[in-house]
């Protein structure tokens with residue numbers, strides 16, 4: 001079932017196997033027909049994660065990277081769209097040598113070829129393959145078919161793990177195993193017998209339930225792993241190890257652990273469980289309201305990056321969602337809404353697309369700049385900080401981005417030339433400036449002091465950029481260009497040195513933050529937030 005934590009389960013299994021001395025990688029299979037996640041609305045699908053090689057993919061790839069502390073690439077991401085696209089291309093190229101190309105076996109074969117390809121490229125001992133969706137639904141049937149064939153061909157090299165949910169209905173107050181029994185049966189009917197069942201529930205599994213699942217689902221009792229709700233996802237590997245999951249998996253492959261190295265991870269978990277204080281951070285965004293619920297998935301990497309940086313100071317973050325449209329109201333409520341920003345150690349304006357909420361974000365940024373509230377702008381957040389500065393410090397009242405106002409007179413943020421072509425031809429998917437690009441840091445900048453090096457590489461996902469024609473006037477008024485892409489002379493980081501922390505990045509630093517290696521800019525930001533909180 002989606003949303004029960006399959007992604008973090010796979011990530012945690014990966015971390016465990018890595019800690020036992022094995023080389024691990026992970027593959028995400030998304031059953032949708034989209035070629036990648038690039039054209040999806042974050043409110044529907046959650047965050048679009050970006051790899052170094054520029055793939056716009058599912059947020060689970062981000063989880064894998066964070067838990068494995070490894071960069072993944074486009075090959076680690078498979079969708080129905082990608083699979084069909086390459087099968088059709090091969091047919092056009094006569095690669096099936098005149099055969100009739102059929103859904104079975106050719107589609108599962110292409111899935112298996114892609115999985116093998118990852119092994120060839122990475123030489124990993126283990127490839128963890130996560131099949132998205134729910135067993136029994138039509139969409140992922142062909143992927144289950146691929147899994148079945150893979151096991152048939154390599155019986156000793158494939159182990160199946162079912163992640164299942166055990167509800168505790170409020171009116172009965174009892175944990176129910178039936179849905180898991182049905183899930184296992186449904187898998188059986190696809191020709192797959194799970195070897196291990198990870199039982200997600202609100203509470204840990206008792207002995208009775210473990211026995212029941214064992215008997216009805218045909219797995220050993222020791223292979224029923226309890227996965228109760230926990231406060232932090234980073235506790236999961238440690239929790240799984242309480243049920244000996246790592247060694248159970250190794251045993252099925254006839255392997256033995258080479259070492260046991262979850263030490264640093266356990267230390268991190270201790271900090272998470274016993275923080276020394278709190279840092280309060282506000283995020284001004286727009287992708288978090290779905291009906292009556294708040295959906296934080298759209299900004300997951302930003303949230304995780306804040307956590308990593310906070311844990312490095314042994315504090316836990318309190319993140320508050322601030323709706324950008326709250327700053328687009330009548331002047332009386334605007335003043336009081338803006339005043340609320342003072343309550344925070346700092347404010348982040350994350351990435352985004354389209355004009356909704358933009359003027360509200362600009363108002364919030366202006367308030368942070370004037371009131372010396374630490375501010376971090378990510379991609380769109382950086383572009384809006386430049387617009388705000390141009391309008392209110394440089395006197396360019398009509399400054400805007402051509403994304404929101406096509407014919408604006410002062411296009412301080414403008415479409416990159418190659419993007420004009422893409423949009424003109426309606427080429428939206430996979431055509432932004434994507435993935436890793438180098439950035440040279442100004443030695444006088446806060447960013448340089450944060451990174452402690454002069455050349456860095458960061459991940460991008462945007463079509464617009466700071467218009468170089470306006471650099472001089474911004475610099476004259478006190479904004480510095482702290483990071484530049486050396487090949488194309490594009491502005492990557494802006495700062496206001498007279499402010500305690502005012503940094504905007506054209507790239508997305510959040511994609512590269514790891515639990516044990518927080519991102520330097522997030523670290524400096526959280527530090528500034530803590531400093532402000534102390535002096536408040």
Ligand code: GLN
Pocket residue numbers: 350351352353354378379380381403461462463464465
């Ligand atoms: N919409 C902006 C652009 O395309 C910013 C994108 C983002 O925040 N990722 O340039």
